Amino acid sequence: MREVIVLGAGMTQFGNSDLSQKEMFAQAAIEALEDGQVKARDLQALFIGNVLGGFEEGQINIAPFLASEIGMPMNAPATRFEGACASATVAIRHGVLLVASGVYDLVMVGGTERTTIMGTALATRTFAMGSHSEYERFAGITFPAVFGMAAHLYAHKYGIPLDQLKRSMALVAVKNHHNGTLNPLAHFRKEITVDTVLEGPMIADPLQLYDCCPFSDGAAALVIGAAEKFRAHVSKPITVAGVGQGSAGAIYAHRDITRVRARETSIKEAYRQAGIGPDDVDVCELHDCFTIAEIMAVEGLGFFEFGQGAAAVDRGDTALDGKIPINPSGGLKAKGHPIGATGAAQTYEIVKQLRGECGDRQVEGAKIGVVDTLGGDFSTLCNLVLRRN
Amino acid sequence: MQSYPLPYTVFLERMKTGDLPGLKCLDCSGYVIPPNAVCPECGSSELAQHSFTKKGILKTFTIVRVGPAGFQVPYIVGLAELSEGPWVMGNVVDIDPATAEMDLIGKEVSIGYRLIANETGEGPDEGVAFTFAIQA
Numbered sequence: 001m002r003e004v005i006v007l008g009a010g011m012t013q014f015g016n017s018d019l020s021q022k023e024m025f026a027q028a029a030i031e032a033l034e035d036g037q038v039k040a041r042d043l044q045a046l047f048i049g050n051v052l053g054g055f056e057e058g059q060i061n062i063a064p065f066l067a068s069e070i071g072m073p074m075n076a077p078a079t080r081f082e083g084a085c086a087s088a089t090v091a092i093r094h095g096v097l098l099v100a101s102g103v104y105d106l107v108m109v110g111g112t113e114r115t116t117i118m119g120t121a122l123a124t125r126t127f128a129m130g131s132h133s134e135y136e137r138f139a140g141i142t143f144p145a146v147f148g149m150a151a152h153l154y155a156h157k158y159g160i161p162l163d164q165l166k167r168s169m170a171l172v173a174v175k176n177h178h179n180g181t182l183n184p185l186a187h188f189r190k191e192i193t194v195d196t197v198l199e200g201p202m203i204a205d206p207l208q209l210y211d212c213c214p215f216s217d218g219a220a221a222l223v224i225g226a227a228e229k230f231r232a233h234v235s236k237p238i239t240v241a242g243v244g245q246g247s248a249g250a251i252y253a254h255r256d257i258t259r260v261r262a263r264e265t266s267i268k269e270a271y272r273q274a275g276i277g278p279d280d281v282d283v284c285e286l287h288d289c290f291t292i293a294e295i296m297a298v299e300g301l302g303f304f305e306f307g308q309g310a311a312a313v314d315r316g317d318t319a320l321d322g323k324i325p326i327n328p329s330g331g332l333k334a335k336g337h338p339i340g341a342t343g344a345a346q347t348y349e350i351v352k353q354l355r356g357e358c359g360d361r362q363v364e365g366a367k368i369g370v371v372d373t374l375g376g377d378f379s380t381l382c383n384l385v386l387r388r389n
Numbered sequence: 390m391q392s393y394p395l396p397y398t399v400f401l402e403r404m405k406t407g408d409l410p411g412l413k414c415l416d417c418s419g420y421v422i423p424p425n426a427v428c429p430e431c432g433s434s435e436l437a438q439h440s441f442t443k444k445g446i447l448k449t450f451t452i453v454r455v456g457p458a459g460f461q462v463p464y465i466v467g468l469a470e471l472s473e474g475p476w477v478m479g480n481v482v483d484i485d486p487a488t489a490e491m492d493l494i495g496k497e498v499s500i501g502y503r504l505i506a507n508e509t510g511e512g513p514d515e516g517v518a519f520t521f522a523i524q525a
Binding site (some may be wrong): 066121124128129132133134135136137138139140141142144148149150152153155156162168201202204205206207237250251253254255257271305 | 397423425430448449450451452453454455456457458460464466467468470475476477478479480489491494495503505507510511512513514517518519
């Protein structure tokens with residue numbers, strides 16, 4: 001397999017957008033092309049994450065429209081990937097594999113999503129489509145409810161008083177909101193306190209409003225290519241050193257939902273390809289759709305022992321100046337969560353971190369970074385390991 | 390070619406007769422509910438029909454305060470481990486959500502079901518949710 005590098009990266013402001021999904025994508029894509037100093041006519045394929053475009057804007061088959069929007073040639077196939085919130089990372093992984101295997105030399109990967117146009121009622125209905133449509137949906141399951149159940153089971157399994165766990169969860173939100181204040185593209189750019197979280201309305205016990213990430217609009221895109229052809233083309237090429245993807249069934253089939261088994265198999269493969277272990281990672285963007293999700297993820301990625309993630313947050317180990325800085329961008333929690341674009345935005349952040357271009361939120365000397373994206377109720381999990389040359 | 394071992398429509402009809410239907414793996418003796426094309430444990434497609442005992446333990450729960458259209462909040466969603474081993478998702482019933490505390494976890498439950506009309510949403514006209522009644 002050939003070495004694959006990221007040549008360029010682009011991302012829109014996250015939040016509430018007046019731009020359509022196609023317009024947002026075009027903005028991010030053109031920034032990525034300029035950053036990578038390549039032309040759209042030289043791209044050989046497009047791999048794009050988009051989840052609910054049909055419900056949001058009445059737009060399916062969006063990929064060829066996106067390719068046309070930025071002037072890609074007609075012989076470059078454009079394909080949409082759908083793996084719920086992990087869609088963009090799944091799209092990126094497939095783009096990486098097709099460059100690594102020699103099918104293409106230069107492709108664009110990314111994601112676009114405009115969730116806020118749906119309104120809360122349609123958004124709640126369509127987001128729940130990620131659950132099993134016959135055997136889970138009619139219990140009235142929601143995404144916050146899945147992670148509410150995970151938080152209760154976590155407290156019970158590890159013998160942590162619920163009040164203590166909720167405080168650790170609140171500290172995740174406080175940290176990610178702080179990081180968000182340092183990211184000009186973040187949806188939320190304001191500090192919060194533990195009290196802000198603990199005084200918020202209850203959504204799905206024990207998760208309160210500030211334990212949950214927002215619905216956001218946004219797009220992000222990257223140009224990736226074969227290192228043997230493009231390494232000298234840009235001043236700071238970032239290598240995609242490893243990729244992984246895991247697939248699992250419905251929540252009930254997982255049983256112990258304090259662990260995302262698809263993550264454990266996915267990251268194991270990504271670390272193996274990169275020839276590293278969790279102790280080698282300098283910075284990580286992971287799937288903090290809910291505060292408890294970040295605690296579960298730092299364990300599943302191997303940064304801390306199972307059951308020790310909450311204590312690690314309490315110690316500040318996951319802060320910007322901690323042992324393993326987690327979500328320097330603000331994460332899904334503060335940067336925002338435009339579902340089909342999220343994985344591309346996580347990758348954008350890691351690329352910028354490894355290039356040393358993150359200003360006040362820069363993790364000093366970061367050389368190896370990990371992307372972790374969860375789709376659906378633990379069923380799709382995709383990881384990337386990136387490395388500075 | 391073998392047909393799907395326990396389709397949703399058949400599952401629903403058997404639930405309505407008071408059964409808690411599922412499958413038993415003839416290769417590894419594992420139990421399967423909700424139905425699956427093959428045994429999740431060993432991958433075998435040698436599956437026989439099985440009636441579950443309707444007894445289980447509540448493993449975790451949450452109280453849904455913001456729900457999808459058509460669901461009256463608050464309500465309790467939980468996961469129960471059946472005495473045969475598999476876990477199922479359902480609603481804890483006969484408990485006021487306002488009184489639900491962590492001590493619900495580990496309680497014995499009796500498994501039932503509720504039929505839910507699906508008039509406006511996608512998919513089947515009629516849905517089924519498992520119910521968990523806490524045993525004193």
